[in-house]
Amino acid sequence: MKRLGAGLALLAGLTAFGMVPAVAQNDFYKDKVINFVVHGSPAGGHTRHARMIAPYIQKHTGAKEVRITNLQGGGGLKGANSLWREKTDGYTIALSSIPTLILAPLAGSAGAQFDATKFTYIARVTSEPRVLTVGGKSPLKTVDDLRKLNRPFVFPSQGTDEDFYTMAVLFDVLGLPIKMVTGYEGNADTALAVIKGDGDGHITSWSQTVGSIASGDKRPFLIVGSERIPEAPDVPTVFEVTPREKHASLRAIINTVDLHRCLIGPPNMDAKAVAALRTLVMAAMNDPELKAESLKNKMPLTPLDGAKVTEMVSEVAKASGSLSPILKAAVKTIQ
Amino acid sequence: MIDAIVAGLAALMTPQAMVFMFIGVIYGLVIGILPGLGGVVAMALLLPFTHGFEVAATLALLLGAHIATIWGSSVTGILFNVPGAAKSLTSCFDGYPMTKKGQATRALGASATGALLGGILGAIFLAVSIPLVRPIMLALGPSEYLMMALWGLTIIATFSEGSLMKGLIASVLGILIAFIGMDPVTATPRYTFDILYLMEGISFPVAMIGLFAVAEMMKLYVKGGSIVDRQLTEERSTVWQGVRDAFVHRWLIVRSSLLGVWIGVLPGVGATVGGLAAYAQAVQTSKTPERFGKGAVEGVIAPDATVGANEGGGLMPTLAFGIPGGEGMAILLVAFIGLGIVPGPDMLTKNLDLVFSMVWIIVIANIIVTIIGLGVAPYLARLPALHANLMVPAVLAVCFVGAYATRGQIEDVAMAVAFGILGYLMDKYHYSRANLVIGMVLAIMIERNLHLSLTLYGGDFLLERPVAAAMLAFIIVTTALPFARRWWKRRKLASAGGRA
Numbered sequence: 001m002k003r004l005g006a007g008l009a010l011l012a013g014l015t016a017f018g019m020v021p022a023v024a025q026n027d028f029y030k031d032k033v034i035n036f037v038v039h040g041s042p043a044g045g046h047t048r049h050a051r052m053i054a055p056y057i058q059k060h061t062g063a064k065e066v067r068i069t070n071l072q073g074g075g076g077l078k079g080a081n082s083l084w085r086e087k088t089d090g091y092t093i094a095l096s097s098i099p100t101l102i103l104a105p106l107a108g109s110a111g112a113q114f115d116a117t118k119f120t121y122i123a124r125v126t127s128e129p130r131v132l133t134v135g136g137k138s139p140l141k142t143v144d145d146l147r148k149l150n151r152p153f154v155f156p157s158q159g160t161d162e163d164f165y166t167m168a169v170l171f172d173v174l175g176l177p178i179k180m181v182t183g184y185e186g187n188a189d190t191a192l193a194v195i196k197g198d199g200d201g202h203i204t205s206w207s208q209t210v211g212s213i214a215s216g217d218k219r220p221f222l223i224v225g226s227e228r229i230p231e232a233p234d235v236p237t238v239f240e241v242t243p244r245e246k247h248a249s250l251r252a253i254i255n256t257v258d259l260h261r262c263l264i265g266p267p268n269m270d271a272k273a274v275a276a277l278r279t280l281v282m283a284a285m286n287d288p289e290l291k292a293e294s295l296k297n298k299m300p301l302t303p304l305d306g307a308k309v310t311e312m313v314s315e316v317a318k319a320s321g322s323l324s325p326i327l328k329a330a331v332k333t334i335q
Numbered sequence: 336m337i338d339a340i341v342a343g344l345a346a347l348m349t350p351q352a353m354v355f356m357f358i359g360v361i362y363g364l365v366i367g368i369l370p371g372l373g374g375v376v377a378m379a380l381l382l383p384f385t386h387g388f389e390v391a392a393t394l395a396l397l398l399g400a401h402i403a404t405i406w407g408s409s410v411t412g413i414l415f416n417v418p419g420a421a422k423s424l425t426s427c428f429d430g431y432p433m434t435k436k437g438q439a440t441r442a443l444g445a446s447a448t449g450a451l452l453g454g455i456l457g458a459i460f461l462a463v464s465i466p467l468v469r470p471i472m473l474a475l476g477p478s479e480y481l482m483m484a485l486w487g488l489t490i491i492a493t494f495s496e497g498s499l500m501k502g503l504i505a506s507v508l509g510i511l512i513a514f515i516g517m518d519p520v521t522a523t524p525r526y527t528f529d530i531l532y533l534m535e536g537i538s539f540p541v542a543m544i545g546l547f548a549v550a551e552m553m554k555l556y557v558k559g560g561s562i563v564d565r566q567l568t569e570e571r572s573t574v575w576q577g578v579r580d581a582f583v584h585r586w587l588i589v590r591s592s593l594l595g596v597w598i599g600v601l602p603g604v605g606a607t608v609g610g611l612a613a614y615a616q617a618v619q620t621s622k623t624p625e626r627f628g629k630g631a632v633e634g635v636i637a638p639d640a641t642v643g644a645n646e647g648g649g650l651m652p653t654l655a656f657g658i659p660g661g662e663g664m665a666i667l668l669v670a671f672i673g674l675g676i677v678p679g680p681d682m683l684t685k686n687l688d689l690v691f692s693m694v695w696i697i698v699i700a701n702i703i704v705t706i707i708g709l710g711v712a713p714y715l716a717r718l719p720a721l722h723a724n725l726m727v728p729a730v731l732a733v734c735f736v737g738a739y740a741t742r743g744q745i746e747d748v749a750m751a752v753a754f755g756i757l758g759y760l761m762d763k764y765h766y767s768r769a770n771l772v773i774g775m776v777l778a779i780m781i782e783r784n785l786h787l788s789l790t791l792y793g794g795d796f797l798l799e800r801p802v803a804a805a806m807l808a809f810i811i812v813t814t815a816l817p818f819a820r821r822w823w824k825r826r827k828l829a830s831a832g833g834r835a
Contacts, residue, residue, distance in 0.1 A: 077534075196476065
């Protein structure tokens, strides 16, 4: 015991005189365990992405282990509430859906017990373009057809998710009526409703809908993003068909949706940990081996630096003043 | 098509594929036996180990495990009143009473054979009905799903013997419990008291573990001894009796399998509702419906055949429309993509042999499960004779681990205990636990589909949806039939008595 005490005293003395080298930034996680919490089910898309990138995060950080656990529920709100109260030492990070974190509080959801702008943003992992599709037999071909519809556009939805809010803002900007039909069980259910003609259209990611577009069951109608996509070069973006002066609220919601899946940490996370993670995670995601794996698995990675993500989140928060009434009104229509 | 059927089988005839299927089946049986964990968890845990193997072998591993969980889940339901997964809930209704009567081996044999025949018939129906899948999926919608849920609700009468009022109270309690959480239609929190845990709603498997398993162990602890006292009730049945039962009730199996395939095909219905609907159908078509709930072998066979056939049907939404159906299918999709296969309507033309490989996997895995099942059933049937001092701690430990594992939340363990106490009291005062569970399963499905029907088609949706109207007429007739039969019998007896 005495010997241990002496050793500690010596170490303290040496440290005070600067004789022990300071831990290099990139060694922050060396031989440590990183708890990687996925805010989604073990079978879902979040977990697939997490499992794909975790080995590369381990490789680049030198961590002993990157331990993946799932914390699902409340559409990601449960995980976010838990992360809000997490230790700030930098050893617990999460893969979360950012649109949910931003939109749920704006729409007044009672389940959100956090401030999305205060989380620590480490990097965006992926963002897949979302597409508004209509049924293969639908008379709607262009936005002009939408204007001539003479009835509300019927939108089957599984609940108040980001697509629900996006449609609310899009139709507010277009100045056209929309009828939200909630209560569907998931993407398969809403897709069938659109194919059958029970609904006019729904929003999905491109990879989820490519099969039914190829078979003619559905048609892409609008790209819910800022740029057209190479897979459907003739399909306009939502910005091309809406009046420019109303783009602010549309831009805010699209930016939110674009953030998609990000690696985040609790508020006020240790600054050294944040700096190390931002650099190392970006290095991991640009690893050629991981890039090849993502191509092979058809699980795209679109990394974006944490500082840029933070900037985008605060921009969205600033524009939230105009979004909040639209979102709350949309929720009111289904209640 | 014949070529594809042969090619599909040939792809499985490699040593790797057969070994993988065997591993998958054994593993699936173990996962199935653990309460709360079912096929989705089994596949999710296997997924990371599937990279770099043959396509057929990977699918054999995943689907084999998925199939094996069905019988695994029924085993604990039959022996201990502990359903291994939500879809095997119905195995408690008649399987457990059979165990108490000393017929556990027979029940296990009947269950395994029911699942096997259901799996095989389901695969055949599926292969034959591939051209019909698209039109039928397009013809059915929320109104028809609503009718299916209403049909499930008719079983309440079966478990309300003695007091219909008590039966109804139990069902209403189930409905109220199901309403806890975020309402699926308006996203309004209901009965949550601002507690985040309650916002997600009460997990169905956790409630089931509590109501049946924990309550049963409490009862056993209070009573002492064992579930089955071998000195009083000797186990005299054999697996062959169970196998014979399945063949005797072959038409019941054919009907249940057809039901299972179509319930699998329809997204948003689910195997749990499928099992309940199969049970309802077995009760309603039986000449002696009063035997159900007290150890009628048909009550074991019908749901297992339906759940067995359900798996093949579940493949259809992805194959026919390129959209993943349930969570189990989402995992298979991950595997497909990892293997370089793009799921979608092309599967039915370009990759038909792969589709048939999956159909064959379902058939072969079911055969392996049944062979293992029939072999081990006599040994398993001895377990309920274990003394409470051994049984209670062992089963409770497994139950609490299962309750925790369903969502990884410690609150769920406390909830399982709370439901255990509720279940114990309900049993003591003769309120049917089965009715509570039926109310819980069907409440949200009815609410969701009634809302969708009203919003899409208006208040007179039955006029717009003739299929739903026909289904409603069918439900009314089949529900009234036993009552009418009883009335007729009584009248006949009365008139015979009068003549005498």
